[in-house]
Amino acid sequence: MTDLAAEAAARGGVVIRELREFAEWERVYRLFDDIWHPEPGNAPVPMELLVAFSHTGGYVAGAFEGDALVGASVGFLAADRTLHSHVTGAVMGRGVGHALKLHQRAWCRERGLDRITWTFDPLVRRNAHFNLVKLGARPEAYLRSFYGVMVDAINEGDESDRLLAVWHLAEPPGGEAVAPAWPSALEAVDERPVVTAVRGPVVLVATPRDIETLRREDPAAAREWRLAVREALGGPLGQGARVTGFTTDGKYILNHR
Structure with missing residues (x-):
């Protein structure tokens, strides 16, 4: 493993390793069940x-x-020298989670892979910040209702729109949250979304402060x-624009140029 992966694991107080036995895979299954609380028959993996x-x-x-499993990540090999990271879950x-992703990155580089892809909910602000700022991945596609309607304690029956994140491994990991310096095409007003008439080469798209709580307390919002x-x-x-970053106040930077 690289120094970056080892340092991240040390900061998190964990040891990360591949799992190769049935009893270990069962522990992963139980960990994911504890995190997502899915309905029976709807396990994440x-x-x-x-x-x-x-x-x-x-x-x-x-x-x-120690002996406690506090995080796990599962991915499969895909086309074009890619690992698709299907599920990653960890104590918050x-x-x-950061240590797992850097371990995953080092694992891929050792095997000559070029990139890692995964999907995430564009409404979950902390995940967008983690993926775009902490890791430096970039969304390259918007996938509408990708998994259908999801039934678990986190998604609360919401449609499963996802962004496809792409992490190019030739580039150093990590990015930077920037101050909001452009007009907003979507703003938050009293916790509700307001689409504006703003147009321009670069615009901002807001995210809700806490979509998981909002799903429980105000499903209509x-x-x-x-x-x-x-x-x-x-x-x-879908028309060729690119997400080029994420702001300090939780907005996607959308570049039309």
């Missing part, structure tokens, strides 16, 4: 896929604090955010 991904050379790794606020971001971000991405 069924046991059969954990076995298959590991057996066929995919990435199945766990982060351990400890840097374990959460639905408004889904549709507004689908229009303000998904529409332009």
Whole structure:
């Protein structure tokens, strides 16, 4: 592993390694169940896929604090020298997720892969910040209702629009959140989305402060955010615009040039 991956694991107080035995894969299954609380039959990664991904050379790794599994990541090999990182879950606020991603990056580079892809909900601000700023990945496609309607404790029956993040491994990891210096095509007003008439070569697209709480407390407002971001971000991405960063106050930087 690289120095960056080792340093991140040390900061998080964990040891990260590949998992190769059935009992270890069962622990991953239980960890993901504890994080997402899915309905029966709707596991983020069924046991059969954990076995298959590991057996066929995919990435199945766990982060351990002593004997406790506190994070795990699962990915499979895809076309064009790519690993698709299907699921990563970890305890929050400890840097374990960051350490797992850097371990994953080092694993891919050792095998001559060029990039890692994954999907994430464009409404979850902390994930957008992590992916675009902490890691330096960039969204390259907006995937409408990618998994259908999801039924678990985090997604609360919402449609599963996703951004496809692409992490080019030849570039150094990490980015920077920048101050909002452009007009907003989508703003938050009293926690509700407001699409504006602003147009320009570079515009901002806001995200809700806490979409997971909003889904529970005000499903109608959460639905408004889904549709507004689908229009303000998904529409332009489908027409060739690019997301080039993320601001300090939680807005996508959308470049039409």
